[in-house]
Amino acid sequence: MDDAAIQALAALGDESRRRMFAFARRAGRPISRDDAAAEVGISRKLAAFHLERLVEAGLLRSHFEQAGRLRKVGRAPKLYEPTDADVRVSIPPRQPDLLAAILLDGVLGDEQESPLESSRRAAFRRGERAGEEVRVRTRPGRLSAERALTLSEATLSEAGFEPVRPRPGCVRLHSCPFHPLAATQPEAVCGLNHAFVSGLLSGLEATTVEAVLDPDGGECCVEITAAGDRSG
Known part of the structure; x- marks a missing residue:
């Protein structure tokens, strides 16, 4: 906050x-x-x-x-x-500015793609840049699965995504950062959320974990787990 x-x-x-x-x-x-x-x-x-x-x-x-x-x-x-201060407090945290920037990038993106696909690519790129910045700053070296989860959790927390550990070996966003649009366009918004987190892991070079869609989890649709592990 x-x-x-x-x-x-x-x-x-x-x-x-x-x-x-x-x-x-x-x-x-x-x-x-x-x-x-x-x-x-x-x-x-x-x-x-x-x-x-x-x-x-x-x-x-x-x-x-x-x-x-x-x-x-x-x-x-x-x-x-x-001053030019833009004062907003959201409980739980929301990311309307990030979503708007992603959608704008999508609208101005590749005309060969659909707006939704272009927006997903834009979300991935934004997440990837965020991960790259963290990796340059922290220089974590090769990331084990647990270290990757810890660094991902810290990075998402700094960005206001409210991550939690629902079980060992898993990080999940406690609430959707793009709510309430997710309630009206869940497939589109969940896809953007998934693309952003996937891009973040790519930028962190966190190859031992992956972002997966789990819309039945009762919270945000995206969680990060050890690569290939879907136990829960």
């Missing part, structure tokens, strides 16, 4: 901060402590406190007004404006 997103949402739990943040977003210009205080109806000192909390949460950024021709003396006022 994204700690930064949780911190941002916690900062917005206070009504005054929510109103200041909304004001800063619609103002169309940097706002001062005086602006915020007047908007919310509190003291300048209290407004400064709340604005700084929003800065700490990554929702606002601050800077001092540059001295102009008319400002001869005195300290330049501190100004605040929204």
Whole structure:
């Protein structure tokens, strides 16, 4: 789960901060402590406190007004404006941005293939790149089945896929990262999910394990097991 997103949402739990943040977003210009205080109806000192909390949460950024021709003396006022933060918390974790990127890659892919097949290839490539990046960073060497499962579990967890160990020698995604589309288009979405995880294993060079479709498992349709092992 994204700690930064949780911190941002916690900062917005206070009504005054929510109103200041909304004001800063619609103002169309940097706002001062005086602006915020007047908007919310509190003291300048209290407004400064709340604005700084929003800065700490990554929702606002601050800077001092540059001295102009008319400002001869005195300290330049501190100004605040929204950051580009995109705050979202999903429980359980979902990956709508990843799914959208995969589908877009598929639409813009090989015209000789169907959009679904092109999207599956795009999902595999994205998973493969993710695995390659992890392998370069961790340099794990040749992966035994157990080591491959452990590294796959850690990688998928970092990506917000919520993997679990339902039984020895198996890693499964506890919930579908592409839900709720999986409920309406299960064959297509499960295929993309399977392609992504297969690509991840390819990028990790995890030849001792494989991603298999198991739609009857009661959770996500994909699990990783030792190659050739379908016992369960």
